[in-house]
Amino acid sequence: MTKAELVEKMADDAGITKVAAAAALDSFTANVGKALKKKDGKVTLVGFGTFMKVRRKARKGRNPQTGEVIKIKAANVVKFKPGKKLRDAV
Template identity: 75%
Template sequence: MTKPELIEKMAKDAKITKAQAAAALKSFTEGVKMALKKKDGKLTLVGFGTFSKVRRKARKGRNPQTGEPIKIKASNAVKFKPGKALKESI
């Protein structure tokens, strides 16, 4: 499903315009971003799942083309753990 398809489905299900659905989706995604920017970086939607921020340590890797060793910087990543209801629905 693409973003436009999701917006169309949200609009149809909630009986609102596509513009309103797009605004709601944008608000949701911005809210997730803001929650993950915080120090603890966690957002839980009961029955759906949990988005959390994890810190990846710096590590060594290899350039696949040349095989030469490279340093990979430490970074933040987003992890999603599905909730019980979501797991059971799939």
Template identity: 75%
Template structure:
């Protein structure tokens, strides 16, 4: 399912226009992004799952083309843990 498909589904299920559904989805995505930017960023949607920010340590890796060892910098990544309802549905 693409973002456009999701917007169409939201509009159809709620009876609002696609433009309003697109604004609602954009607001939702932006809200999650802003919450995750905070120091201990975490967003929990009961039944669906939780988004959390974790710090990945610097590590060694390999260039797959040359086999040369490279250093991968530390970075923040988003982790998603599905909720019970989502696990059961899938």
């Protein structure tokens, strides 16, 4: 499902215009991003799931073409853990 398809579905389900649905979706994604930027970033939507920021440690990797060992820097990544209702629905 693309963003445009999601906006269309949201507009139909909520009985609002596509412009309003797009604004709501943009607001949601922006606010989730802001919350995850915080030190202990975490967004929990009961029944849907939890978005959380996790620190991935620095590690060594390997270039598959040359076999050369390379260093991969530490980074923050976003993980999603689905809630029970979502797991059961899928």
